[in-house]
Amino acid sequence: MPPKKPGLGLSIAPGSASAGSGVIADTTDPSDLLPHDGEDAMKLKDKDLEFLGELGAGNGGTVSKVRHIPTGIIMARKNIMVSAERQLKSELKILHIVRSDYIVSSYGAFSHEGAISVCLEYMDLGSLDNIYHKKGPIPEVTTVKIAVHVLRGLLYLSEKSILHRDIKPSNILVNSKGQVKITDFGVSKQVLDTIARTFTGTQGYLAPERITSENSYSVTSDVWALGLSLIEISTGKNVYPLLSLFEMMTYVQESEPPSLPPGKFTPMFEDLVSKCVIKDPTKRFSPEDLLRHPYCMDVIADGISLIEWAESLKD
Numbered sequence: 082m083p084p085k086k087p088g089l090g091l092s093i094a095p096g097s098a099s100a101g102s103g104v105i106a107d108t109t110d111p112s113d114l115l116p117h118d119g120e121d122a123m124k125l126k127d128k129d130l131e132f133l134g135e136l137g138a139g140n141g142g143t144v145s146k147v148r149h150i151p152t153g154i155i156m157a158r159k160n161i162m163v164s165a166e167r168q169l170k171s172e173l174k175i176l177h178i179v180r181s182d183y184i185v186s187s188y189g190a191f192s193h194e195g196a197i198s199v200c201l202e203y204m205d206l207g208s209l210d211n212i213y214h215k216k217g218p219i220p221e222v223t224t225v226k227i228a229v230h231v232l233r234g235l236l237y238l239s240e241k242s243i244l245h246r247d248i249k250p251s252n253i254l255v256n257s258k259g260q261v262k263i264t265d266f267g268v269s270k271q272v273l274d275t276i277a278r279t280f281t282g283t284q285g286y287l288a289p290e291r292i293t294s295e296n297s298y299s300v301t302s303d304v305w306a307l308g309l310s311l312i313e314i315s316t317g318k319n320v321y322p323l324l325s326l327f328e329m330m331t332y333v334q335e336s337e338p339p340s341l342p343p344g345k346f347t348p349m350f351e352d353l354v355s356k357c358v359i360k361d362p363t364k365r366f367s368p369e370d371l372l373r374h375p376y377c378m379d380v381i382a383d384g385i386s387l388i389e390w391a392e393s394l395k396d
């Protein structure tokens with residue numbers, strides 16, 4: 082039987098952990114309560130969500146930390162302005178399709194006073210850009226482990242023909258279990274031919290092919306953005322800061338691909354990053370190729386747990 086697709090505000094499947102209204106015991110792992118394939122989303126209402134604090138704001142709206150009072154689950158509530166209707170439809174559609182350890186899950190969505198709220202799995206250590214701004218550049222081996230998590234997420238998305246189109250440190254979230262997950266599907270697209278031709282995403286991470294006349298986009302354009310993100314989090318510096326769109330177009334096309342500062346990182350890491358930022362998209366490595374890169378294979382063989390790093394990030 083094909084899995085049921087959850088809709089806005091539908092009740093959760095009977096028998097699933099979150100169907101009851103009692104308070105969830107402290108020992109319950111909230112990720113067990115996220116809807117799985119074939120289950121409906123939770124029935125969420127504004128009055129059941131207690132505001133606990135602001136988490137951040139993006140182009141599409143604000144994100145706050147909330148407690149779902151009937152279950153006690155802490156969630157990240159993303160309020161999306163209805164004016165961003167296209168973004169909203171795309172984001173909800175994709176959030177309902179994806180279920181992966183490397184992608185932030187959704188509990189469900191509801192409308193309230195002209196805005197739509199999407200309640201997402203709460204990632205308590207926040208985004209990679211918050212982390213490196215607060216704690217400084219992320220060590221190389223940790224960065225490679227993060228790369229493996231994101232590449233597994235991108236591989237999963239490519240298997241579903243989904244292009245993320247806005248990979249950047251603020252869209253990669255971490256929790257204290259050491260999990261690293263991709264979020265923010267506001268400009269993502271599910272395509273049949275795995276190539277999209279729309280000009281969208283965050284300007285500083287656009288791959289060369291997206292700003293040339295072809296303006297095409299494939300999964301390796303997400304890899305380019307991952308390459309820039311790896312340079313940024315391991316050096317603590319944005320690769321293309323403060324360039325206007327026009328300057329970016331000229332610079333990215335005419336200059337050498339971005340690279341790590343010489344002498345500060347291992348040759349293996351330099352090589353891994355260089356494979357992400359090959360300017361010709363047909364020669365750039367795919368997520369699958371990169372997961373077979375010797376550095377990724379080494380960290381996978383040693384274990385890609387990030388628990389110790391996550392522990393070190395807690396205040």
Ligand SMILES: Nc1ncnc2c1ncn2[C@@H]1O[C@H](COP(=O)(O)OP(=O)(O)OP(=O)(O)O)[C@@H](O)[C@H]1O
Pocket residue numbers: 136137138139140141142143144157159185201202203204205207208211247251252254264265
């Ligand atoms: N599930 C979540 N758990 C914890 N924090 C989150 C979660 N989702 C978002 N945040 C926080 O809220 C911030 C804003 O998120 P949002 O996805 O709205 O925008 P953004 O990616 O920062 O910007 P833009 O919309 O320009 O891409 C994030 O950077 C992150 O710090």
